Amino acid sequence: MTITEIAVKKAKQSRCKYQISALGFNRNGDCVAKATNLSRFMKRGGGVHAEMRVMAQARSKGIVSILLCRVGINGGIKPIDPCETCAKKASELGLKITSVPD
Secondary structure (H helix, E strand, O other), X not given: OOHHHHHHHHHOOOOOOOEEEEEEEOOOOOEXXXXXXXXXXXXXXXXXXXXXXXXXXXXXXXXXXXXXXXEOOOXXXXXXXXXXXXXXXXXXXXXXXXXXXX
16 A cells, blocks of 8 residues: 555545545655644634644654645645645644645
């Protein structure tokens, strides 16, 4: 299974309207963390981005890069970029965030 297939499969596990996954990779290129986004739970700001969930594991798992994937209703890959907050946090942690090519 390719990295793209793994990212799409993980994104489809999300129960959110926008199905997003993040995969965390160590220096050897091994996928050591996978996460989906979490819903807002009926309140503004209650959701958690997939990349934030992976960043929480960055130090303990030696993550150096994150791959984002967004899947549309038809199962196809959609464009995605990290929000300003996630991009800033990744920069502080020295992580590189990229997205699956659509």
